[in-house]
C-alpha cells in the first residue's frame with residue numbers, strides 16, 4: 448500500500464478548543480498517511496479574522512503532540528510548501544479570484560449588509576425561510592451581473608467595498624466520488640453564490656481551501672460530514688481553475704453523535720452531561736470559561752486515540768483494543784461507517800482502564816507523577832511508585848484515580864474512617880494493636896511475610912479472629928476500606944510509618 452505521493456491535511460480554523468471529532472479527523476488523516484508512507488500536513492485556516500481566537504493554534508499543536516499525531520509539515524515545523532498559515536498566504540489567493548472573474552465564473556458584488564438583509568426579507572417565504580444569494584436573487588442585487596461594466600469599474604475606482612462571488616450555474620449536476628459514501632450528487636440550483644474574496648481582501652474558506660489543497664499537492668482530503676454541503680462549491684472551483692485532474696479524493700467522515708444518538712455531540716452536551724468533549728483543557732480568552740479536557744481528566748493518549756479510532760470504524764473483527772501501530776496497519780477508509788457514531792463516556796473510560804492495565808507501570812509512573820505533585824505528594828523514589836502502580840492499576844480507570852487509590856502510600860491519610868471501625872471496636876482490639884506496634888518495631892527484615900506472620904501470631908495470642916483485625920488495620924493505614932492487600936501496604940510504606948499510623952489511629956479510638 449506504499450504510495451509516498453500521498454499527502455493529507457488537517458485544516459482547522461483556530462476558533463476554540465479541539466473537539467474529539469476534530470481529533471478523530473486528525474487520526475484518520477494520520478493513519479492514512481503513515482500506512483502509505485506519505486505526509487500528514489497541518490494547515491491553519493485563519494482567514495476569518497472575526498473568528499480568530501488567540502491561543503487556539505498553539506492549543507491545536509499541543510493537542511496533536513499530546514496525542515502523538517505529529518504532522519510532517521506545519522506552521523511550527525515548516526515544510527516544502529510553507530507557509531502553512533493561510534493568513535500568511537493572503538497574497539496568493541486574489542489572483543485566482545480575478546482569474547475566475549475574467550473567465551466569467553465569478554463576479555464583483557457591492558451589496559451592503561443592509562441590502563443583503565433587505566433581500567433576505569423580500570424573498571423569504573414559508574418554503575424558503577432563509578433565501579440565499581443565488582442564480583435568481585443575484586439578478587436583483589448590486590453586482591457585476593446587474594450593473595454596466597463602466598459602473599463596476601467606477602465603483603471599484605472610488606474604493607467602494609466589494610466582495611467577489613462565485614457564479615454558480617443554474618442547473619448542473621455535480622458529482623464526485625466520496626471514499627466513504629461512494630457517488631455523491633448535488634444539483635447546483637441548491638447552492639448559493641458563495642463569497643470567495645471578502646471586502647477586507649481576505650479569501651473565504653472556500654477559495655483558500657481549494658487553492659491550498661492544490662498548491663500543497665493534497666491527494667486525499669478527509670473532513671467532517673458538516674462540510675459535505677460545501678463540496679459542490681469546491682468541485683466547481685477545482686473545475687473552473689483548471690485543476691480538476693488534481694482534485695484530491697474526498698472522504699466526509701461521519702458525525703460523532705450525542706450519547707442518545709440524537710444530533711451532533713457538542714461542547715454543551717459535555718458540559719450538561721458531565722463528560723469531556725475537548726482533547727485537553729481549553730481556556731476561552733473571550734468568555735474566561737475553562738472547559739476540561741480528556742487529558743486533564745486522566746485519559747491516556749493511547750486510550751483516547753483508540754476510542755476515537757473505533758468511533759466510526761472497525762476492522763470487521765471483534766477486536767476493540769488497538770495500538771497506534773496496529774491502527775496504522777489495519778485502518779482502511781472502506782471500513783469507515785457511513786452513519787454517525789454515538790459517543791459513550793462509560794465506554795471511553797473502559798478503554799482507558801484497559802490501557803492502564805496494559806501499559807507498563809514505569810511508563811504510567813511518568814504520567815501519574817505530575818498529578819501527584821500537583822496534589823502535594825512528592826515521590827522521592829520512582830521504584831516505589833512503580834511498585835505501587837503495579838499493585839493498584841487494576842483498580843484505576845482514570846490516571847487521576849491513582850491518587851485516590853495510592854496517595855496514602857506516600858502521605859498519611861488526612862482523615863480516617865473511624866466510623867467503619869467503631870461499632871465493633873473492643874478493648875481487646877485496642878490491646879492487640881498496641882502490642883502489635885511494639886512487636887513490629889522488632890522486625891528486622893521488613894517484608895510482607897514477616898509482617899503477616901507477626902500479625903497472625905499476635906492475633907492467636909490475643910484470641911481474636913484475623914478477619915476482625917484486618918479491617919481496622921486497613922483503615923489505620925489507608926484511611927478507608929479500600930486498597931490492595933493490607934500487608935503489602937505495610938511492607939511498602941515502611942516500618943516507622945506503619946507504626947506511626949497505628950499509634951495515631953489509636954488516639955482516635
Ligand code: GLU
Nearest residue numbers: 458459460492656670674
Ligand atoms: N477550515 C475547515 C475547518 O475549520 C476545514 C474543512 C476542510 O478540511 O476542508 O474545519
